[in-house]
Amino acid sequence: MLENLPRIDLLDGPTPFQRLRRLEAETGHGALWAKRDDVAALGLGGNKLRSLEYWVAEAGQRGCDMLVVAGAPESNQCRLTAAAAARLGLECLILHGGNPPESAVGNLMLNRLLGAEIRFLGPVDEDERGRRARTAVEELTAAGRRPYLVGDPVVGALGYARAAGELARQARSAGVALRHVVLPGSMGPTEAGFLYGCALLDLDLTVHLVSVEYQADELQARIAGIVAGLERRAGLPAGDWQRRMTIHMDQLGPGYGRPTPESVAAVATCARLEGFFLEHTYTAKTFAGLLALLDSGAIPAGEPACFLHTGGVPALFGQVADQPGLVAAAR
Ligand SMILES: Cc1ncc(COP(=O)(O)O)c(C=O)c1O
Structure with missing residues (x-):
């Protein structure tokens, strides 16, 4: 249904739809799956690749040859923008809030390897960072460059509208009547896109958003x-798209980017039972939310459920470098 909208392929095909057998055995739930958007050939994967497919297509339509993106030093969006720029032969300018750290780990280290130009803006809030990014684009344009500002939430959300169809097809061909999908609730594009796609396809699903x-x-x-x-x-x-949505507030704890005992435990549980990784800001709280929903019976044992892994795993290295206690606490 969205095929007519411009998109440049960055994912090279569907991401894995994978059964979580050891988690099933541990929880007594009969049908648990993961949609592994952390697995992709480009830039170590993650949800923002799906958004970038539409952002870079718009950049191309406008004749731009440079991507400009703003975010925190640990931003996954910045890393994947730099990776997309590398793959497409575009320049990339990243504007980070804060000051340069003494050593670059995690996404910041990868951004350097990817060849992005990185500027630190000092201690600015999110609004000011956005203003500075728009000013940078204006200045570059005035200097005869053709920059594209990455981040429009509606354009970015198209990626997950498309992903809803991909997941529905994979579930169908695996013979699974998926009834629940669990994903992070954050800035909104991933969630809105997914809910929109579910509505267009009239999928019989509850979409659980775990607010982080x-x-x-x-x-x-x-x-x-x-x-x-x-x-x-x-x-x-999209009609009555809201009817599929349930928001869960029980994992937010002390706030964005601040771990809880449940999220720290979730990182270890996922690694030890299924052999893949979560990071501490988005996916750990979401996985902890899934475990709580299974535990309370809100996701009943007979109803197939899927954890949507939105990626971000490279940030884990920086998170643990900043707070080594995260690993100790998971023991
Ligand atoms: C790994 C990961 N998961 C989830 C999100 C949240 O996505 P959204 O901004 O679309 O709500 C982000 C945002 O950067 C992310 O990096």
Whole structure:
């Protein structure tokens, strides 16, 4: 349904849809799956690759030859923008809030390897960082360059509208009548896109959003704004898209990027039972949310459920470098 919208392939095919047999044995749930968006051939993978497929297509349509992106030094979006730029032969400028750290680990180290130009803006908040990025784009344009500012949430959300169809096809061909999908609730594009795609396909699913950043009303408002933008952009109404959405606030703990005992344990549980990794900001709390939903019976044992792994694993190295206690606490 969204095939007519411009997209440049960065994923090289579907990401794995994988059964979690040891987690099933551990929890007594009969059908647990993971959609592994942390696994991709480009830039060590992650949800922002799906958004970038649409952002770089728009950049191409506008004749841009340079990607500009702003984010925290540990930002996965910045890393994947730098990787997409490398693959497509575009220049990349990254604007980070804060000051340069003494040693670059995690995503920051990868951004350097990817050849991005990196500028540190000093201690600025998110709004100011956004303003500085827009100013940088204006200055580059005035100097005769053709920069594209990465980050429009509606364009980025198209990636997960498409992903809903990919997941539905994979579940169908595995003979699974998927009833629950669990993913992080954060800035909104991934969640809004996924809910929009589910609505267009009329999928019989509950979409569990485990909030890792905002209170429920703010998260809901962000998602609603993006879905409205998607309806306008794609020209396809989503009807009663909200009926699939459930927001869970029980994993947020002390706030964004701040681990909880449950999220620290989830990183170890996932690694030891299934052999893949979570990071501490998004996926650990989401996985902890899945475990809580299984434990409480909110996801009943007979109803197939899928953990949507949105990636971000390279950030784990920086997180553990900053807080070595995270590994000790997981023992
Ligand atoms: C690994 C990971 N998961 C989830 C998210 C949240 O995605 P969204 O901003 O679309 O809500 C991000 C955002 O950067 C991320 O890096």
